[in-house]
Amino acid sequence: ILNVEQSPQSLHVQEGDSTNFTCSFPSSNFYALHWYRWETAKSPEALFVMTLNGDEKKKGRISATLNTKEGYSYLYIKGSQPEDSATYLCAFDGSGNTGKLIFGQGTTLQVKP
Amino acid sequence: DSGVTQTPKHLITATGQRVTLRCSPRSGDLSVYWYQQSLDQGLQFLIQYYNGEERAKGNILERFSAQQFPDLHSELNLSSLELGDSALYFCASSSRAGGDTDTQYFGPGTRLTVL
Numbered sequence: 001i002l003n004v005e006q007s008p009q010s011l012h013v014q015e016g017d018s019t020n021f022t023c024s025f026p027s028s029n030f031y032a033l034h035w036y037r038w039e040t041a042k043s044p045e046a047l048f049v050m051t052l053n054g055d056e057k058k059k060g061r062i063s064a065t066l067n068t069k070e071g072y073s074y075l076y077i078k079g080s081q082p083e084d085s086a087t088y089l090c091a092f093d094g095s096g097n098t099g100k101l102i103f104g105q106g107t108t109l110q111v112k113p
Numbered sequence: 114d115s116g117v118t119q120t121p122k123h124l125i126t127a128t129g130q131r132v133t134l135r136c137s138p139r140s141g142d143l144s145v146y147w148y149q150q151s152l153d154q155g156l157q158f159l160i161q162y163y164n165g166e167e168r169a170k171g172n173i174l175e176r177f178s179a180q181q182f183p184d185l186h187s188e189l190n191l192s193s194l195e196l197g198d199s200a201l202y203f204c205a206s207s208s209r210a211g212g213d214t215d216t217q218y219f220g221p222g223t224r225l226t227v228l
Contacts, residue, residue, distance in 0.1 A: 032214065043115060043203065043219040044156075051214060089156065098169035099146055099207055099217055103156040 002026050004092045006104035013080050014112055020076045021107040023090030027071035032093040034101060035064055035075055039086045047075075047088075080111040116140065117206050117220035125226045131192040134223045138185055138206030144168065145187040146217060147179055150201040162187055163210040194227045201225075 005024040013019050025033060032051045036044040048057040053068040061078045077084055087108045091101035116139035126132055138145050147159040158171035162181035173179075176194075181187045191198060201224050205217040 034216070036219075043117075043221050045115070046216045046218065049214050049216055091156075095169065097210065099144055099161050099205075099210070099215060100158050100169045100171065101146075101156075101217065102158065103148075105155040 002092065002094060002102050004090060004102050004104040006088075006090060006107050008107060009105065010108040010110070012110045012112065015080060015082060017080050017111075018076065018078045019080055019109065020074050021088060021109075023073045023075070023104055025071050025073070025090070025092040025102075025104075026094060027069060029094040029096075030068045030071075030092075031096045033066055033068075033073050034091040034093065035073070036089040036091065037086050038089055038106070044089060075107075077109070080109070082111045082113050085109055085111045115218040115220065117204060117218050119202075119204050119220040119223050121223060122221065123224050123226075125228065126194060127228055128194055128196060130194050130227075131190065132194065132225065134189040134191070134202055134204075134225075136187045136189070136204030136206075136220060138187070138204075139218055142206035142208050142218070143185065144207045144210060144215075144217075145181055145185070146205040146207070147173075147187070147189050148203040148205065150203065150222075151197075152200075156203065159189070168210055191225070196227050199225055199227045 035047040038044040050066040055066040087106040159173045161169040204220045
């Protein structure tokens with residue numbers, strides 16, 4: 001059974017704080033690691049697809065890094081805003097030629113104004 | 114708006130019944146994926162279709178089946194429903210069969226409640 005673990009489960013920060021969370025995944029048979037942002041009452045929205053060890057991706061104030069050898073990825077949010085409040089999901093692709101993603105349970109971020 | 118549509122948005126039914134959930138992928142996407150989000154679980158992959166053919170299967174119950182039609186829309190059929198089948202069912206689509214940079218775009222989901 002492949003496990004994808006995310007920590008922390010939830011996080012409460014003040015507006016302006018920078019924060020980061022972790023996704024741990026199997027280090028064998030790695031093909032890709034996906035990050036999604038999921039707001040309440042909406043559908044998951046793709047943030048990044050990461051494939052190479054050492055990869056770094058950035059989208060506005062959100063960035064992510066990838067370490068495939070040790071099996072982890074970090075998501076960073078710089079200067080959190082209330083609109084960043086959401087659940088952040090990572091998903092591991094170990095299949096290579098299908099789209100079978102194994103999702104973590106997510107980290108729920110609450111940014112207080 | 115991801116471009117993926119799902120109907121219905123909500124569905125309330127009784128145990129033992131059968132329901133059909135429908136998904137239309139983004140224009141041009143050939144792959145459709147079905148996921149289940151139960152109360153105490155993360156998103157669980159159920160099944161993938163690519164251009165009409167089953168491509169990958171997850172822990173999908175035998176009471177559940179899916180298909181993808183020539184116009185690429187997909188249906189997920191759930192039968193002999195049990196209380197535990199109550200969940201949010203998402204459909205996602207992508208342009209290819211899968212692969213390391215193939216982003217999946219999620220629809221708004223169908224919330225199924227089994228009473």
